Amino acid sequence: GENVEQHPSTLSVQEGDSAVIKCTYSDSASNYFPWYKQELGKGPQLIIDIRSNVGEKKDQRIAVTLNKTAKHFSLHITETQPEDSAVYFCADSGAGSYQLTFGKGTKLSVIP
Amino acid sequence: KAGVTQTPRYLIKTRGQQVTLSCSPISGHRSVSWYQQTPGQGLQFLFEYFSETQRNKGNFPGRFSGRQFSNSRSEMNVSTLELGDSALYLCASSTTPGASSTDTQYFGPGTRLTVL
Numbered sequence: 001g002e003n004v005e006q007h008p009s010t011l012s013v014q015e016g017d018s019a020v021i022k023c024t025y026s027d028s029a030s031n032y033f034p035w036y037k038q039e040l041g042k043g044p045q046l047i048i049d050i051r052s053n054v055g056e057k058k059d060q061r062i063a064v065t066l067n068k069t070a071k072h073f074s075l076h077i078t079e080t081q082p083e084d085s086a087v088y089f090c091a092d093s094g095a096g097s098y099q100l101t102f103g104k105g106t107k108l109s110v111i112p
Numbered sequence: 113k114a115g116v117t118q119t120p121r122y123l124i125k126t127r128g129q130q131v132t133l134s135c136s137p138i139s140g141h142r143s144v145s146w147y148q149q150t151p152g153q154g155l156q157f158l159f160e161y162f163s164e165t166q167r168n169k170g171n172f173p174g175r176f177s178g179r180q181f182s183n184s185r186s187e188m189n190v191s192t193l194e195l196g197d198s199a200l201y202l203c204a205s206s207t208t209p210g211a212s213s214t215d216t217q218y219f220g221p222g223t224r225l226t227v228l
C-alpha cells in the first residue's frame with residue numbers, strides 16, 4: 001500500500017531561523033499533498049496544501065515544494081516563532097482515493 | 113462557520129465494553145472520515161462516509177464500525193474494547209468524498225479514549 005516517510009522526527013531551531021521538513025511518497029498516482037499542524041490536545045489543523053499540477057506554493061512564512069519525479073515534497077517555515085512549536089504531519093492522497101495517508105510526524109521546537 | 117465538533121472529548125472504558133463516539137461535520141460538508149491516532153502507529157484511516165454510505169474502509173477489525181445520518185453527523189462504534197484501542201479518535205469533514213485534489217479535509221479536536 002501507499003507509504004509516506006517523513007524526516008526528521010524531531011527538529012529544534014532558534015527563533016528566527018528556518019525549518020524544513022521533508023516527506024517521500026511511494027504512490028506515483030498521488031496528486032494531493034496537505035500539511036497539518038497539531039498542537040497539544042488539539043486535532044490536526046491544515047496549514048497549507050499543494051496539488052500535483054504545481055511545483056511550489058507559498059503562504060506568508062510557509063511554503064511547500066513538490067517534486068513529482070523524485071516523489072518528495074517539503075515544508076519550509078521561515079522566520080520561525082515560538083508559536084510554530086508543534087507536531088507537523090505531511091500526507092498524501094492518490095487519484096480516486098478516499099483517504100489521506102500520513103507521515104509519522106515531526107516535532108518542531110522553536111527555541112526563543 | 114463552526115468547525116468539526118466531536119463528543120465526548122474524553123472517555124474511560126474497561127476491556128470488553130463498547131463505546132460510541134460522535135462527530136458533527138462543518139455545516140454543508142457531507143463527507144466524514146475517521147482516523148485513529150496513537151504514538152506508535154501515528155494517524156491511520158478507519159473509514160469514510162458520504163451521503164450515509166460507507167465509501168472506504170481502512171485495515172481495522174470488524175469491531176470498528178460506523179454510520180452516518182441524513183444530517184451528515186456520524187458515529188463510530190468500537191465493540192469488545194481492547195487495551196490497544198486506547199487512542200485519540202479524530203474525525204474530519206469535507207464537502208466531497210475523500211481527500212482529493214479538489215477538496216480539503218478539516219479535523220475536529222478528537223475524542224481521547226482510554227481503555228483500562
